[in-house]
Amino acid sequence: xxxxxAIARKELAVAFTTPWAYAVITAMAALSSFxxxxxxxxxxxxxxxxxxxxxxxxxxxxxVYRNLTDGVVVQLWGVVLVLTLCVSPFLSxxxxxxxxxxxTFALLLTTPVRPVDIVLGKYLGGLGLIFxxxxxxxxxxxxxxxxxxxxxxxALEWPTVLLGYGAVLLWGATCMAVGLFISALTESQMLxxxxxxxxxxxxxxxxxxxxxxxxPLRSFLSYLSFDTQLQGMxxxxxxxxxxxxxxxxxxxxxxxTHRAVEAQRYA
Amino acid sequence: MRANHVTRVLGAFGLxxxxxxxxxxxxxxxxxxLAGGKAVLGxxxxxxxxxxxxxxxxxxxxxxxxxxxxxxxxxxxxxxxVLVALNVVAFRENQRWDLTQxxxxxxxxxxxxxxxxxxxxAHALALIPPTHPSYGELEELFRRYHEAAxxxxxxxxxxxxxxPSLAAQYQLKDGxxxxxxxxxxxxxxxxxxxxxxxxxxxxxxxxxxGATGAQKVYFVEGHGExxxxxxPGGDGLSELRRQLxxxxxxxxxxxxxxxxxxxxxxxxxxxxxxxxxxxAPEVAALRTYLGEGGRLLYFTDANTEDGLGLxxxxxxxxxDDGVAADPRFNSGxxxxxxxxxxxxxxxxxxxxxxxFNVQLPTARSLTLIxxxxxxxxxxxxxxxxxxxxxxxxxxxxxxxxxxxxxxxGQLTLVAAASRDTRAAEHKRFDEARLVAVGESxxxxxxxxxxxxNRNLVMNALGWASHQVEKITxxxxxxxxxxxxxxxxxxRTLRFVxxxxxxxSLLGVGLAVWLSRRNR
Numbered sequence: 020x021x022x023x024x025a026i027a028r029k030e031l032a033v034a035f036t037t038p039w040a041y042a043v044i045t046a047m048a049a050l051s052s053f054x055x056x057x058x059x060x061x062x063x064x065x066x067x068x069x070x071x072x073x074x075x076x077x078x079x080x081x082x083v084y085r086n087l088t089d090g091v092v093v094q095l096w097g098v099v100l101v102l103t104l105c106v107s108p109f110l111s112x113x114x115x116x117x118x119x120x121x122x123t124f125a126l127l128l129t130t131p132v133r134p135v136d137i138v139l140g141k142y143l144g145g146l147g148l149i150f151x152x153x154x155x156x157x158x159x160x161x162x163x164x165x166x167x168x169x170x171x172x173x174a175l176e177w178p179t180v181l182l183g184y185g186a187v188l189l190w191g192a193t194c195m196a197v198g199l200f201i202s203a204l205t206e207s208q209m210l211x212x213x214x215x216x217x218x219x220x221x222x223x224x225x226x227x228x229x230x231x232x233x234x235p236l237r238s239f240l241s242y243l244s245f246d247t248q249l250q251g252m253x254x255x256x257x258x259x260x261x262x263x264x265x266x267x268x269x270x271x272x273x274x275x276t277h278r279a280v281e282a283q284r285y286a
Numbered sequence: 287m288r289a290n291h292v293t294r295v296l297g298a299f300g301l302x303x304x305x306x307x308x309x310x311x312x313x314x315x316x317x318x319x320l321a322g323g324k325a326v327l328g329x330x331x332x333x334x335x336x337x338x339x340x341x342x343x344x345x346x347x348x349x350x351x352x353x354x355x356x357x358x359x360x361x362x363x364x365x366x367x368v369l370v371a372l373n374v375v376a377f378r379e380n381q382r383w384d385l386t387q388x389x390x391x392x393x394x395x396x397x398x399x400x401x402x403x404x405x406x407x408a409h410a411l412a413l414i415p416p417t418h419p420s421y422g423e424l425e426e427l428f429r430r431y432h433e434a435a436x437x438x439x440x441x442x443x444x445x446x447x448x449x450p451s452l453a454a455q456y457q458l459k460d461g462x463x464x465x466x467x468x469x470x471x472x473x474x475x476x477x478x479x480x481x482x483x484x485x486x487x488x489x490x491x492x493x494x495x496g497a498t499g500a501q502k503v504y505f506v507e508g509h510g511e512x513x514x515x516x517x518p519g520g521d522g523l524s525e526l527r528r529q530l531x532x533x534x535x536x537x538x539x540x541x542x543x544x545x546x547x548x549x550x551x552x553x554x555x556x557x558x559x560x561x562x563x564x565x566a567p568e569v570a571a572l573r574t575y576l577g578e579g580g581r582l583l584y585f586t587d588a589n590t591e592d593g594l595g596l597x598x599x600x601x602x603x604x605x606d607d608g609v610a611a612d613p614r615f616n617s618g619x620x621x622x623x624x625x626x627x628x629x630x631x632x633x634x635x636x637x638x639x640x641x642f643n644v645q646l647p648t649a650r651s652l653t654l655i656x657x658x659x660x661x662x663x664x665x666x667x668x669x670x671x672x673x674x675x676x677x678x679x680x681x682x683x684x685x686x687x688x689x690x691x692x693x694x695g696q697l698t699l700v701a702a703a704s705r706d707t708r709a710a711e712h713k714r715f716d717e718a719r720l721v722a723v724g725e726s727x728x729x730x731x732x733x734x735x736x737x738x739n740r741n742l743v744m745n746a747l748g749w750a751s752h753q754v755e756k757i758t759x760x761x762x763x764x765x766x767x768x769x770x771x772x773x774x775x776x777r778t779l780r781f782v783x784x785x786x787x788x789x790s791l792l793g794v795g796l797a798v799w800l801s802r803r804n805r
Contacts, residue, residue: 036802041795049788056780063769063776086769158787162779168767174767178385233416234443242377255386263376267369274365280357 026140069214096183108215113200119206179255186252197261203279327497401435410441476534501553504540510561525734548575559726563593579707579715585726601703602666608680615673629668642738650724651697670700
C-alpha cells in the first residue's frame with residue numbers, strides 16, 4: 020500500500036504541475052458557476068412570482084422552487100454530474116496512456132513494483148485529482164447558506180446537500196475507474212478520453228432506453244443505469260443498492276485494469 | 287491480401303456480431319430472428335478464424351500467455367459472478383435511508399400501520415404501458431410499499447397493449463390505465479380498481495379491501511325483489527353479486543318474514559325493486575335496523591307499491607307516483623332520462639370528475655322532506671337530479687307531455703340520508719345511512735355493463751357500507767425557504783462565481799506553468 024500511495028503522490032504532483040489539469044479544473048469551475056448563477060436567478064424569479072400571485076397560481080412544476088435545496092442545489096448537482104461525465108475523461112486519459120507514449124511504462128514494469136500497486140497508485144492519484152476538481156463545487160451551497168434563509172433558520176437541508184455531494188464524488192470515482200481501464204488499453208490520450216466518454220455516456224442514459232422496454236428488462240436496464248442510481252442520492256435518499264452498484268463498477272474496472280497491466284508483461 | 291489475413295478480419299467482425307447480438311435483441315430492433323442471425327453468422331466467422339489459425343492458437347495455448355489469458359478470463363468471470371450476486375442481493379434486500387428533513391421519500395406512518403395490519407397478502411397489478419409518463423412514479427410507490435412489507439404486498443406491471451385479454455377483462459379502452467388492488471390469492475380474489483393512485487388512494491384501497499371482507503350484504507326477498515340468482519330466462523342480479531364478491535363483500539339473500547330484527551352481522555341491506563307490500567313487522571325490523579345505525583340501499587320502480595312510504599319519510603324521502611320524464615335530456619324517449627346533474631355528494635364526485643352521464647329508464651322521482659315527518663337528526667341530500675325541464679308524468683301510457691297538476695322542474699332521482707345514531711341502544715354503527723334510487727332495473731344483469739350506472743350503484747354502496755373512515759395523507763414536502771437578493775448582491779455573486787473564481791484557478795495554473803518553464 021505504501022508503494023501505491025507513493026505512486027499516487029507522484030501522480031498528483033505531476034498533475035498539479037502541468038497546465039492541463041488547471042485548464043480542466045478551471046473549465047469545470049467556470050461551467051458549474053455559470054449554471055449555479057442561472058439556477059439562482061431562476062429561483063429568485065419564481066419566488067418573486069409566487070410572492071406576487073401565490074404558489075397555487077403557478078404551474079405545478081414550480082413547486083420545486085419553494086425550497087432552496089430542491090430549487091438550486093439538487094438541480095446543480097444534476098448539472099455537475101453531467102459536467103463530470105464530460106470532464107473526467109480528460110483527467111483519466113493520461114494516467115496510463117501518457118506513460119505508454121513516453122515509453123516509461125515499460126520501465127515501470129521492470130521495477131520491483133507489483134501491478135496491483137501500480138493500478139491502485141494510479142487510481143488514487145486520479146481520484147485525488149477528480150476530488151479536487153469536484154471539491155470546488157461545494158463553494159456554491161456554502162455561499163447559499165450564507166445568503167438564504169428558512170423558517171428553521173438554515174436555508175439548506177445540509178443532509179440532502181452533503182448526500183448529493185457524496186453522489187457527485189461517487190460518480191467521479193466511478194468515471195475515474197472506467198477511464199483508468201480504458202487508458203491502460205491505449206497509448207493515445209485522445210483515444211482514451213474519447214472511448215471513456217463513449218462508454219460512460221450511453222451507460223448514464225440507459226434509463227431512457229429502459230423506459231421503452233417491458234418488464235423485467237426495464238428493471239434490469241434501469242438498475243444498470245448510472246442516472247437511476249444517482250437520482251435518489253442527489254435528492255436526499257441513500258440506498259444500499261446504489262452503494263453496492265458503484266462499488267461493483269469501480270472494483271470490476273480496477274480488476275480489468277490490473278489484468279490489462281499484467282498483460283503488458285506477456286506482450 | 288493473404289487468406290489468413292482475411293480470416294483474421296472475419297474473426298474480428300464475427301466477434302463484433304456475436305457480442306452485439308444481445309443489443310439487437312434487447313435494445314435496438316427487438317427482432318429475435320435478426321439477433322439470432324447475427325449471433326449465428328458471428329459464431330461462424332469466429333469458427334472460421336479458429337480453424338484457420340488453430341496452429342497459432344495451439345502454440346499460444348502452450349505458452350505462458352495462454353495460461354495468463356485463461357487465468358484472466360477465469361478470474362474476471364469469477365469476480366463478475368460474485369459482483370452480480372451481490373447486486374442481486376442488494377436489489378432484492380435494498381435498504382433505504384431517507385435523509386430529507388420532512389422524510390419526503392418515506393411512507394406515511396398511517397400507511398406503514400395499514401401494511402402492518404394486513405392479514406392477507408395484497409397484490410397490485412398496474413395495467414400501464416412502459417412509456418407512460420407516470421410509470422416510474424408508480425413503480426417507485428409500489429417499491430416503497432413492497433420494501434415496507436415484503437411479505438404482504440407485492441406488485442406487477444403489465445402492458446395492456448401486449449395483454450389485450452387482461453385489458454378486456456377490466457374494460458380498459460385504448461390509452462387508458464388502471465391499477466387493480468386485490469386481496470388474497472387466485473383469480474377470484476376480491477379486488478378494487480383505481481386510476482393511477484397516489485399513496486393516499488392506495489392505502490385507502492388496502493383499508494377498504496380489509497374492511498369489506500367482513501361485511502355481509504343482505505338482499506331482502508319475499509316481495510318480488512329482483513333475485514340474486516335469476517331463474518332460467520328471467521332477470522336477476524348475478525352480475526351485481528359477482529361484482530360484490532370481487533370487491534370482498536359477502537352477498538346473501540334475507541327474508542325478514544318472522545324475524546324481529548335484521549341479522550347483527552349485516553354490513554348493508556339492499557331492497558332491489560320490491561313489488562308487493564312489506565308487512566308491518568318487516569317494516570318495524572327495518573326501522574329498528576336503521577335506528578341502530580344500519581345502512582340501507584333502496585331501489586324502486588315505476589308502477590310498484592311496497593308499503594315502505596312512511597318508513598322512508600322518517601328519513602326525509604318520499605317516492606313520487608308516476609314516471610319522471612324530460613323532453614331535452616333523454617336518449618330519444620322522454621322517459622329514458624340521461625343526466626349529468628349531480629348534487630354535491632361523495633357518491634357522485636367520481637362520476638362528475640370522469641364526466642359520466644347516468645341513464646335511467648322509467649325512473650321514479652323523489653321528493654325530499656326536510657321538516658315535519660322526518661326523524662330528529664336526519665339530513666337528506668339530493669345525489670342525482672334531472673334537468674330543470676323535467677316533469678312527473680302521471681299517465682305515461684297515454685301522454686308524453688306535461689299536463690296541469692303534474693310536478694315540474696328539476697327532479698331528484700337519487701337521494702342520500704344520514705342520521706347520527708351514536709346514542710342508540712344496541713348501536714351497530716355511529717351513523718345510519720340510506721340511499722334511495724328511483725330505478726331498480728339498472729341493477730339487472732343486461733344493464734350492468736353500462737359503466738356510469740354501475741359506478742353510481744357501487745359508489746352508493748361504498749358510501750353506505752364503509753365502516754372505515756378514509757385516511758387523509760398530507761403530501762410531504764420540504765419546508766419553504768427564501769432567498770431575497772438585491773440587484774447589487776446578485777451582481778456581486780455573479781462576478782465572484784463566474785468571473786473571479788475561475789480566473790483565480792486559471793491564474794494559479796498559469797503561475798505554476800510559468801515557474802516550471804523558467805526553472
